[in-house]
Amino acid sequence: MTDSGPQARVSTMPRWFEFFRPLLEVLDDGRTWQKRDMERAIIKRVGLSQAEIEETLGSGQPRALNRIGWATSALRRAKAIESPARAHFRITDTGRQLLALHPGPIPEPAVYAIPAYSEYVPIKGRRAAHADVTTPDLDDADPDELISSGVQLVAQETSATLLQRLKESDPYDFERVVRTLLVRMGYGKDGKMTPLTGSGDGGLDGVIDRDELGLSKIYVQAKRYAEATIGRPKIQEFVGALATRGANVGVFFTTSSFTAEAVDAATRVPQEIALVDGARLTALMMRHKVGVQVARTIELLKVDEDFFAGE
Known part of the structure; x- marks a missing residue:
């Protein structure tokens, strides 16, 4: 749900990286899971309430699926899971090692430290990007800064995913x-x-x-x-x-x-x-819309001060 106003309820849903463990646990049965079935199983394992399941982002996308998507992307980049076919996933030995090494929640740094993850995201950029996702300082950042930070993070994620697809292509x-x-x-x-x-x-x-x-x-x-x-x-x-x-x-x-x-x-x-190189190639692909598409266009409005000034 999309709440607004001073009484808006803060979501109690696990943060996106807190889906690492339930996602890997679902795939740990050794099967290849279809994306939709995997998402349903993760939601059931986490035990989301009906209210949490119905939460949506401003775009209309379910919040739970958005967070599962971020977790899936990060684990795939770390090669903890793999996709043998479109919209199908299965766990790898790296994923099983993560489960074995971390009996409780799997921390973000554990995934970022996997060498395969660094193949796609420079260390400096990775830390900066995920700092905005995990601990945004809402008190210090103005709305424009938050929007810019979010856009930058999505662009970094898209670039990293593009490079991964290119490396996996024939x-x-x-x-x-x-x-x-x-x-x-x-x-x-x-x-x-x-x-x-x-x-x-x-x-x-x-x-x-x-x-x-x-x-x-x-x-x-x-x-x-x-x-x-x-x-x-x-x-x-x-x-x-x-x-x-x-x-x-x-x-x-x-x-x-x-x-x-x-x-x-x-x-x-x-x-x-x-x-x-790979970084420049993905930047050019994004600039010229090759292998990507516009997911959403947001129109931001501000008060026209000239109108109220009578000009």
Whole structure:
């Protein structure tokens, strides 16, 4: 329910991270659960009252499902649970270890400390983001600050989830994402990227027109490397592949990140090279609405002082 006014009732529902344990306990039977069935089982295990079940956010979404969703996302990023199929989940060995190590409630830091979680969210950003969710200082923050903080947190969550999906995708899907992004950014004479195949491609995945007239070309490499970082050798290979094509412009996309030596190497070659790591890629996807959609638009009203001033 959405309460307002000075007598508004504060929700007694467990906070989102307090759903970690019941969620893992539901999945601990070893089965693969369909999302809706899993949510019902979690609500039953927690023992929410009918009033709590009926609570909604301003968007109309049930508060319980929203909090379960945040817990699900965090545990999935930590690889404590996995999704073998769309809207289906099952526990992993990491999830079972969490249950074994924490007989009571599973604290947030225990999930954040899992190395897999840090693959998607930088430590500084993770702490700042979840500080706003768990302990918002309503007395010190004005409404605009609270709204901005919430928007920033959702953006961070979306970016992290996007990167996770990209790392889980197969090479062909990753190339499709890159191709779609480049077209959305305005590249391509015919709105398409031509794939490069055969032994002579040198690892390059495609070529796209830089402008609608097709006066110049951009050669593209899109790779989901298993390494956490991409070093100088990979950049040198990329430059060599461009040289065999007589290409002057290239873009290297990856879900990983580039070392300082790799970035330096890209600036010391005659070709014009852009390096797009996982963080920059997800930022571009969000800016150009690739793989994301607008979930809600909020209209905020304020008093028109000019109207009351008679102007």
